[in-house]
Amino acid sequence: MDEITSPAERTNEQVGAEQTDEQARPRRDRVNRSAALLATLIAVPVTVAVAGFTFARFSPDTPAAEPSPSAPGARPQSTAPVEMTAPQLATRPATVCRALTSQLPSAVRDLNQRPVTAGPEQNAAYGDPALTIACGGAEPTPGQTDDIWIVNKVCWYAAEGPDATVLTTLDRETAVRVTVPHPHGSALQWVSPISDVVIASVPSGGTAPAGCTG
Numbered sequence: 001m002d003e004i005t006s007p008a009e010r011t012n013e014q015v016g017a018e019q020t021d022e023q024a025r026p027r028r029d030r031v032n033r034s035a036a037l038l039a040t041l042i043a044v045p046v047t048v049a050v051a052g053f054t055f056a057r058f059s060p061d062t063p064a065a066e067p068s069p070s071a072p073g074a075r076p077q078s079t080a081p082v083e084m085t086a087p088q089l090a091t092r093p094a095t096v097c098r099a100l101t102s103q104l105p106s107a108v109r110d111l112n113q114r115p116v117t118a119g120p121e122q123n124a125a126y127g128d129p130a131l132t133i134a135c136g137g138a139e140p141t142p143g144q145t146d147d148i149w150i151v152n153k154v155c156w157y158a159a160e161g162p163d164a165t166v167l168t169t170l171d172r173e174t175a176v177r178v179t180v181p182h183p184h185g186s187a188l189q190w191v192s193p194i195s196d197v198v199i200a201s202v203p204s205g206g207t208a209p210a211g212c213t214g
Contacts, residue, residue, distance in 0.1 A: 077112055078128040086119025089136045093174040097122040097135035099201040100176065104133065108193055111184075129181040131190060139175040139206060140168050148211040149188055152195035155212030158187060167191055169198060171212045173205035 089097060098121045106113050111127030124133040142148060142157045148170065149156045155171040156178075165187035167178045176198055180187035 077114075079112075079114055081115040081117045082125035082130040082132060084116045084118055084123045084125065084132060084134065086122055087136060089122060093136050094122070096174050096202055100135050100197060101133075103197050103201050105193060105197075108190060127184070129183055131181065131184060132179045133194065134177045134179075135174065135202075137175050137177075139170055139172070142170070142209060148209060150212065151188055151191050152199065154191070154195040154198050155208055156188075156191060156195075169202070171204050171206070171208035172198065173203045176202060 101121055101124055104113070104124050108126045108131065111131055114125045114127070114130060116123045116125050116132075122135045125131065126133075140157055140159075147158060149158060149167075154169060156167045157170050159166045159168070164179050164181045167180065167187055169176045176194075178187075178191050178194055180190050184190060
């Protein structure tokens with residue numbers, strides 16, 4: 001059972017201990033305040049140093065360079081119809097070309113599809129300047145020294161023009177012609193996704209040159 005001591009029964013020893021504790025409390029408070037003041041004095045120079053480093057980092061002595069021009073693919077592309085012709089096709093080539101255009105993607109790499117002025121069932125266009133795809137007609141007969149390229153199992157003949165490279169299939173039932181303006185760079189890189197659609201929709205046929213293997 002806990003012993004309860006009345007105020008009258010408190011000994012001189014207990015009173016002396018309480019007085020000693022009260023005398024020591026101000027000293028502890030002074031020590032705590034001194035420690036807090038010292039910590040503040042240390043923290044302030046560190047904060048100033050960090051702020052100075054940040055300012056120097058984001059405020060170089062030399063002015064920032066002018067932003068470089070946007071890449072050609074990032075600029076806005078025209079959505080106006082692209083002028084193309086649409087020769088009359090026989091029933092079979094017309095059916096094949098309709099299958100091709102129905103499976104073409106909405107974009108070839110970063111070039112978005114655009115409407116065409118004639119024959120959307122056999123023509124397609126992408127980007128600005130327009131990369132065009134025309135289906136139908138006879139395939140060309142390349143010379144013995146002309147280059148032939150196989151891209152994704154489709155054989156292409158490349159003809160260089162003043163403004164564009166024209167790639168035409170050599171191993172299909174009906175010709176597929178892709179015109180790539182020179183500003184778009186290497187023409188062969190653009191026919192890779194188109195070759196996949198050609199394989200899926202245009203049957204092979206005719207007499208392909210000896211180089212069209214693989």
